[in-house]
Amino acid sequence: MAVFTEVSTNEARELLRRLQLGELVALRGIEGGIENTNYFLTSDQGEFVLTLFERLTAEQLPFYLYLMKHLAHGGMPVPDPRPDRNGDILHTVCGKPAAVVNKLRGKSQLAPQPVHCAAVGAMLARMHLAGQDFDRYQPNLRGLSWWNETAPVVEPHITAQQAALLRSELAYQNHVAASSAYAALPRGPVHADLFRDNVMFDGDELTGFFDFYFAGVDTWLFDLAVCLNDWCIDLAAGTHDAERAASMLGAYQTVRPLTASERELLPAMLRAGALRFWISRLWDFHLPREASMLVPHDPTHFERVLQGRIANPVHA
Numbered sequence: 001m002a003v004f005t006e007v008s009t010n011e012a013r014e015l016l017r018r019l020q021l022g023e024l025v026a027l028r029g030i031e032g033g034i035e036n037t038n039y040f041l042t043s044d045q046g047e048f049v050l051t052l053f054e055r056l057t058a059e060q061l062p063f064y065l066y067l068m069k070h071l072a073h074g075g076m077p078v079p080d081p082r083p084d085r086n087g088d089i090l091h092t093v094c095g096k097p098a099a100v101v102n103k104l105r106g107k108s109q110l111a112p113q114p115v116h117c118a119a120v121g122a123m124l125a126r127m128h129l130a131g132q133d134f135d136r137y138q139p140n141l142r143g144l145s146w147w148n149e150t151a152p153v154v155e156p157h158i159t160a161q162q163a164a165l166l167r168s169e170l171a172y173q174n175h176v177a178a179s180s181a182y183a184a185l186p187r188g189p190v191h192a193d194l195f196r197d198n199v200m201f202d203g204d205e206l207t208g209f210f211d212f213y214f215a216g217v218d219t220w221l222f223d224l225a226v227c228l229n230d231w232c233i234d235l236a237a238g239t240h241d242a243e244r245a246a247s248m249l250g251a252y253q254t255v256r257p258l259t260a261s262e263r264e265l266l267p268a269m270l271r272a273g274a275l276r277f278w279i280s281r282l283w284d285f286h287l288p289r290e291a292s293m294l295v296p297h298d299p300t301h302f303e304r305v306l307q308g309r310i311a312n313p314v315h316a
Ligand SMILES: Nc1ncnc2c1ncn2[C@@H]1O[C@H](COP(=O)(O)OP(=O)(O)O)[C@@H](O)[C@H]1O
Pocket: 002, 030, 032, 033, 034, 035, 036, 037, 038, 049, 079, 101, 102, 103, 104, 105, 197, 210, 211, 213
C-alpha cells in the first residue's frame, strides 16, 4: 500500500486546473512503491501520475525533477514533470511537496531474458550520455559517505561474521575510492536504483523508466553495476547469470564503450553496488522509520550477492 496521504477529488481537480491539464476523470491510489504516495490521475487530456513526497525535502527534489525533465527533453523515455502557470514543477498538495508526470506505457518485466537486459544496457548508456550536460549537482546521497555513516548504525543488529564482512568490504571500498583508477572513472548524473521494478516494457520493447529519487552524481560504472546486480542475478540463488550480463554489457558498449579504468574496476563496482543495497536493506530492516508502512526487502539477498562478487569476480 503506498497511499500515506489521502488526496480528495476536489484537491486533484484544483491541481489539474493549476497545471492546465484539463478536467478530472479519475483518481486512483497506486498500491506499489514504498517511499511516496502515488496516484494515477486521469483527465480529459491524458493519464498522469501524482506523487506526494513523504520523505524527500523541497531542497533535494529539484535535482531529481529537473534531471527527469532534462532527460525527457533529450529524448529519453522518462516521466516529464508538468509545470504550473509560473513554470514551477515542484508543487504542494496536502501540505506535501508533489509532482505530476506523464504515465508511462507498459509494465515491469520481473523475469528478464537477455533481450530485456540488452535493452536496459543500451538505454542506460544513452541516459548517461544524455545527462552529461545537465547543469545541476547533487551527490549520490546513498554513496560511500552514507555507507561509512550507516555501517556502524546497523552493526549492533547483525552477527559477528556479518559485521566482519561489512567492515572488510567497507575498508576495501574506501581504498578503491582513493585510487587513481577510480579518480579516472567517467561520471555524471546516474539513476542509482534501476532495478527491474523501475523499468517498463511492452513485450520486449523498453517503454520507459522511472523512480529517479535515488539519483545523484556518481560514476557511470556504479550505475551499470547496480543494474547488473539486479537484472543479471538469479534472484532465487543470488548468483550471477553470465548470459544476461553479457547481453547487458555488450549493449551498453554499443552506445558507450567502457574505458580502461572502467574495465579494471568493474569487479570492484559490482561489490560496491551489492554493498550499497545490503547496507540500505539492513538499515530499513533493523531501523524502520517511525510510523512507516515500508515493508523491508530481504537484506540477506545482497549479502549473498556481495559474497558471490568477492568469490567470483566478473570482468567486462
Ligand atoms: N510515471 C509512471 N508511469 C507509470 N507508472 C508509474 C509511474 N510512476 C510510478 N508508477 C507506478 O507506481 C508504482 C510506485 O512507484 P515508485 O516510484 O516505485 O514508488 P516509490 O518511490 O514509493 O517506491 C510503480 O511500481 C509503478 O507501477
